[in-house]
Amino acid sequence: MNSPPENPPPAEHAARSAVSDADLLSRHIGGDPHAFSEIVKRHRDRMWAVALRTLGDPDEAADAVQDAFVSAYRKAESFRGEAAVTTWLHRIVVNACLDRMRRKSVRPVADDELIEAAERDAPMADQAGEREVSMDVSSALKVLPADQRAALVLVDMMGYSVEDAAGVLGVPAGTVKSRCARGRAKLAPILSHLRNRSGRTRVSSAKGAELRDG
Structure with a gap:
């Protein structure tokens, strides 16, 4: 994936911050190299929170969010405006989380992994x-x-x-x-x-x- 530049000029960024999510997505589809970066900045924290609380593992959550944004970047043209962009994005990240959960549920777990998970999840006394x-x-x-x-x-x-x-x-x-x-x-x-x-x-x-x- 050719990622858009992270830092557009300040004035340009300020102008984009007033644009709706749907318009940004349209601009991205039209070839605007900065539009999708603005979408990521607006929604990454919320998507991270959903992924972390769904998966309970920071590394898995980070991978799920990355997968979700890559998918959204590549499949932007599939957005039909039937729901808000934020709903569309959260559907993608939840599906990425569910895919990871289902893959893990069928993978044999070694004894040392079970011990590590138990130690990680146990509350510390202090x-x-x-x-x-x-x-x-x-x-x-x-x-x-x-x-x-x-x-x-x-x-x-x-x-x-x-x-x-x-x-x-x-x-x-x-x-x-x-x-x-x-x-x-x-x-x-x-x-x-x-x-x-x-x-x-x-x-x-x-x-x-x-x-x-x-």
Whole structure:
């Protein structure tokens, strides 16, 4: 992929910041060498947050985001304007995450990898309470099927409405509700020790309000 330059002239960058995502994508398709860089700058942090919370592994998340942007760059002409550009991008990154999760689920895992994962996911005794809660929830999410995990991340951790999450996942809103309900039911006994801290059972509550800020 021929990546567009990272740093267009300041005045040009300021002008682009006022342009809509859809117009930037159109400019990219038309050959503007800087348009896609602006799209990346606008959305990379949010896409990274979705990928990290879905996969629970920074390296995997970084690879998923990179794959997603490469895919979006190459397939920009497939965007039909039926949803917002941000929804289209998040659908691509979620699909990249789900692909990685499915590939990992069928790959045999060696004993030393299991030990390493357990040590990585275990909360450290000297860490702050919020950090421990975050690690607890991240570890618990890994027991969920990929579709339930993706739905919970979008709705309970990223603050998406059910309808917006349905747009990202490409499924009916009722399916998102069902996946969230089943995922919460599975997590409830695993995270029961967190109820004493918040008195609430939703994943978003256990993680803390800051996760809704992306």
